[in-house]
Amino acid sequence: xxxxxxxxxxxxxxxxxxxxxxxxxxxxxxxxxxxxxxxxxxxxxxxxxxxxxxxxxxxxxxxxxxxxxxxxxxxxxxxxxxxxxxxxxxxxxxxxxxxxxxxxxxxxxxxxxxxxxxxxxxxxxxxxxxxxxxxxxxxxxxxxxxxxxxxxxxxxxxxxxxxxxxxxxxxxxxxxxxxxxxxxxxxxxxxxxxxxxxxxxxxxxxxxxxxxxxxxxxxxxxxxxxxxxxxxxxxxxxxxxxxxxxxxxxxxxxxxxxxxxxxxxxxxxxxxxxxxxxxxxxxxxxxxxxxxxxxxxxxxxxxxxxxxxxxxxxxxxxxxxxxxxxxxx
Ligand code: SF4
Numbered sequence: 596x597x598x599x600x601x602x603x604x605x606x607x608x609x610x611x612x613x614x615x616x617x618x619x620x621x622x623x624x625x626x627x628x629x630x631x632x633x634x635x636x637x638x639x640x641x642x643x644x645x646x647x648x649x650x651x652x653x654x655x656x657x658x659x660x661x662x663x664x665x666x667x668x669x670x671x672x673x674x675x676x677x678x679x680x681x682x683x684x685x686x687x688x689x690x691x692x693x694x695x696x697x698x699x700x701x702x703x704x705x706x707x708x709x710x711x712x713x714x715x716x717x718x719x720x721x722x723x724x725x726x727x728x729x730x731x732x733x734x735x736x737x738x739x740x741x742x743x744x745x746x747x748x749x750x751x752x753x754x755x756x757x758x759x760x761x762x763x764x765x766x767x768x769x770x771x772x773x774x775x776x777x778x779x780x781x782x783x784x785x786x787x788x789x790x791x792x793x794x795x796x797x798x799x800x801x802x803x804x805x806x807x808x809x810x811x812x813x814x815x816x817x818x819x820x821x822x823x824x825x826x827x828x829x830x831x832x833x834x835x836x837x838x839x840x841x842x843x844x845x846x847x848x849x850x851x852x853x854x855x856x857x858x859x860x861x862x863x864x865x866x867x868x869x870x871x872x873x874x875x876x877x878x879x880x881x882x883x884x885x886x887x888x889x890x891x892x893x894x895x896x897x898x899x900x901x902x903x904x905x906x907x908x909x910x911x912x913x914x915x916x917x918x919x920x921x922x923x924x
Contacts, residue, residue, distance in 0.1 A: 600798050601764040607794030608774035613638075613781070617660070618773065619858060623695040623720035624655045630715045631678050631707070638780075644673055655695065659686040681707025697721055718768035726763040728756050731779025737811035741800035743820050743877040746811045766888045782918060798843075799832060803857075804878075815852060819877040825856040827887040828868070828917045834898035835922065836889070837913070850910045853917070861889040869919050872913050884916045 607692065612618065617629035626649060630659050651870070652658040658666075661683065672677035684706035689695055696702050698890045703713035713763050714725035726732075733746045737813060744751040764771040782789045788803045801807040802864065806820045829836040837851045838858075844850075864887040873880040892898070 597762060598763065599720050601767075603794045603797075604774045604778065605764070605767060606769055608770060608777060611781075612773070616642070619770075621720050623716050624658075624721050625649065627712070627716050628682070628711050629710075632673060634678065634712075635675060636673055639796055641673075641847055642859045644670075646769050655689050658683060659690040662762055678707065678795055695720075699723055699725055711785065715772065718772050721885050722767040722769055724763060724768045726756070726759040726768070727776065728752065728759055729776060729779075732759055732775045732782075734785065734811050735779045735783045738788070738801035738807050739795065739799050740818070741804055741806055741810070741878070743810065743812050745814055747813050770902045790812060818876075819879050821879050821881070823881050823883070824912075825883045825885055826853040826912070827856060827859060827860070827862060827864070827885055827921070828916070828920045829862065829887050831898055834900045835904060835917070836892070836896050837904075837907075837909075840910075847910060849908060851907050851913060852898070852910050853913045854893075856885070857885075859887065859889065859893060861891075861893075862889050871915050873915060882912060882913070882916060886920070 601732075609663075615629075617626055617856060617893060620626065625788060629641070629645055632645055648669050652661055652666070663680075663683070666679055666683055667676060670676060673679075681722050685708060688705055692701075693835075696705070697778045699713055699717045701712075701714050702708060703710070705713075711727055711729055714727045717723040717725045718727065733755055735756055736742070737744070740758070744754065745753070746755075759775070778793070778795070782793050786808075788807050790796050790799070793799065793802070797805070801810050804820075804822045804824075806822055809820050828835075835853075837853060839851050840847045840852060842848055854862075856862070865888075870881060870883045873882055904917075904922075
């Protein structure tokens, strides 16, 4: 999955990314300035400041030597003046070191540079394999994994940092990082994510479960997700149609599942047989069980005879649905 995910994301980024000035350079100084300006400030607000700032201080040496009044005048309007002061402090460190550091730890050690900025500079300017994690990326990850963890908790941040590091394309870290952030900024929006246009919708668990508008969760208490599902009982000569989970579902790999209505758009649905509730950690499911008929066997599904059905590992949800449908196992 990971390789295909990276390719789909990279293809989309190549075709759709916004043309921004800091995307046309690999100069660590320019990338650093853009990343600091973009912290807590919108892209459209940053654009004029970025150009003017670099005209005024075109090199790290110029920034290090600037008078504080000039620096603050160039920053005026962007707010958060501590960012400008830290920039100059770090510029002086860089000049004292004889040039921009080229290793992650050295970049991270600069004044005012945190994990995010260090990973952004390391990956974009030096092509080092460090994944960035900002609010946009966290939102995308929470939805991809249908993860209801509180994104303001440091444990969640740590978990997500590991997750995005796993997903990172080590051959194209700059493109991967920028693509994840761009996806969050333009498609996987906080409200009304544009899932129909999303290049990674195939791998998005929240989209499959219909929970994307409930995620990410922000706040101390972990909330539970309310999810509705429609499971189909499709029968042919006593055999039941099922599909088997592969390595993309590590926790349930090898288990058999009943089809969901969304997987079989050509199925003819009958009257619901009933519903049941099922909970897994913070996911509360309301499951409707509906009989259906099909004219052709769809790809990826198999018919299981009663004897095989009894021996097959079934997910609890499939087992409950079959019991409700009167198929005692
Ligand atoms: S499918 Fe929708 S929710 Fe999932 S990552 Fe894409 S835009 Fe976000």
